[in-house]
Amino acid sequence: MKQARPTPSTTAGPSRTQEALRDLLARAIDAQRAAAAWRLIEDARHLLILAHEHPDPDALGSALGLAHALAPTGKHCVVACADPVPANYTFLPGREMVVSEPPDAPFDLVVALDAGELSRYGPLYERHKAFFDGAVILNLDHHITSSGCGQVSIIDPASAATAELLTLLLLNRRVAINKDAAICLLAGIITDTRSFEFDATTERTLAAGAYLVGCGAVPEEIIKPMYRVKPLAKARLWGATLSQLRSTADGQVVWAALRRAQLAATGATPDMDDGLPSYLMDIEGVAIAALFREQADGTTRVSLRAAAPYDAAALAARYHGGGHVRAAGCALPMDIDAAMAELVPVLEATVAHAGRDDAG
Ligand SMILES: [Mn+2]
Numbered sequence: 001m002k003q004a005r006p007t008p009s010t011t012a013g014p015s016r017t018q019e020a021l022r023d024l025l026a027r028a029i030d031a032q033r034a035a036a037a038w039r040l041i042e043d044a045r046h047l048l049i050l051a052h053e054h055p056d057p058d059a060l061g062s063a064l065g066l067a068h069a070l071a072p073t074g075k076h077c078v079v080a081c082a083d084p085v086p087a088n089y090t091f092l093p094g095r096e097m098v099v100s101e102p103p104d105a106p107f108d109l110v111v112a113l114d115a116g117e118l119s120r121y122g123p124l125y126e127r128h129k130a131f132f133d134g135a136v137i138l139n140l141d142h143h144i145t146s147s148g149c150g151q152v153s154i155i156d157p158a159s160a161a162t163a164e165l166l167t168l169l170l171l172n173r174r175v176a177i178n179k180d181a182a183i184c185l186l187a188g189i190i191t192d193t194r195s196f197e198f199d200a201t202t203e204r205t206l207a208a209g210a211y212l213v214g215c216g217a218v219p220e221e222i223i224k225p226m227y228r229v230k231p232l233a234k235a236r237l238w239g240a241t242l243s244q245l246r247s248t249a250d251g252q253v254v255w256a257a258l259r260r261a262q263l264a265a266t267g268a269t270p271d272m273d274d275g276l277p278s279y280l281m282d283i284e285g286v287a288i289a290a291l292f293r294e295q296a297d298g299t300t301r302v303s304l305r306a307a308a309p310y311d312a313a314a315l316a317a318r319y320h321g322g323g324h325v326r327a328a329g330c331a332l333p334m335d336i337d338a339a340m341a342e343l344v345p346v347l348e349a350t351v352a353h354a355g356r357d358d359a360g
Helices: 016-026 031-043 057-073 123-127 129-134 162-172 179-192 203-214 219-228 232-242 260-266 276-281 312-317 336-359
Strands: 046-051 076-081 109-113 137-141 152-155 246-248 253-258 288-294 300-306 327-332
Touching: 016 162, 016 203, 031 109, 031 137, 031 152, 031 162, 046 057, 057 076, 057 109, 057 162, 057 179, 123 129, 137 162, 162 179, 162 203, 179 203, 179 219, 232 253, 232 260, 232 276, 246 336, 253 276, 253 336, 276 288, 276 300, 288 336, 300 312, 300 336, 312 327, 312 336, 327 336
Parallel strands: 046 076, 046 109, 109 137, 137 152, 253 288
Antiparallel strands: 246 253, 288 300, 300 327
16 A cells, blocks of 8 residues: 655645745854855856856856756846766756857856856957956855955855755745756755765755755756766677776775777777776775776776775875876886786785784
8 A cells, every 4th residue: 555645735835845845944143144146146247157167066056056047036047167068967057048258248247156266267258358357246055165356255165065054044034946947956965965975965065955946946856867877889899897896805806997999889988987987896895996097008007996094195106196185097007917917916905904904
């Protein structure tokens, strides 16, 4: 037997849950800082809304979400980004309105989103430095390292995404979040938390997500194109690579080789290994994972992943590479078989030493 699901009311206004979430989220932002931000927005008619260069869905979703929410209030919004919208961001309504070169309009406010330094807006900033350096700027971001680049800057590291912060800001002013705005904002939250998985996810993040779902955004319509849909060639490439997967040290070290012949045979492009190192790392019992990629010039690139207590960056540094403790990479000036013969014993020795230390 199945429990009947409550059918959402379509005629009445927001549900009690929506109202409760709205009030909770509206109060979750510092009132004075929100008021300062709204003073800038209310004084402006023509807004230039910026997403940082090499945009992710949080940058673009925040920019488009703000534009969708402000459009009904009579504001003229142009969304700009130095780089084009990635082709797989099909879930972002209004992505076709993002420009790489702003029109010659009398902008009276720049809203800079998801980065706290103007240089992060890339060539767009470089080309119009004089304009941006003289512009009134509202800066919203959630990166703890951001210095802030606006007359008003709200840098809120407690937000898992700029889109979360923006949701609070809009609700603080009781600005209606229409369906298109909700989809864009939810896309920012979902992708910056990898579907609410990363530890930046808080109760408030989920509450903002819940509110946006209540506004008509559907998580699956973001998650599926972003994380699950893949080209056939990519599936074949992964299959070819994974079928040759090797392991040692009782499965604590795994590695795979991605050869150029596999790319040719599967019709895949080199970027289609994206996600494969993490996939290796998620194999049960794995402490260190390596993906060896044969390069056109006969050298080999290696992506390394490590679980605590191992340090991928330190391992990569031995070969003049770098990165983070959990994920790093290096390039070896030798062919792929020589690179595996060189590096795999090092990885094996790394876990073996740790094993001895445990025993000792
Ligand atoms: Mn972000």
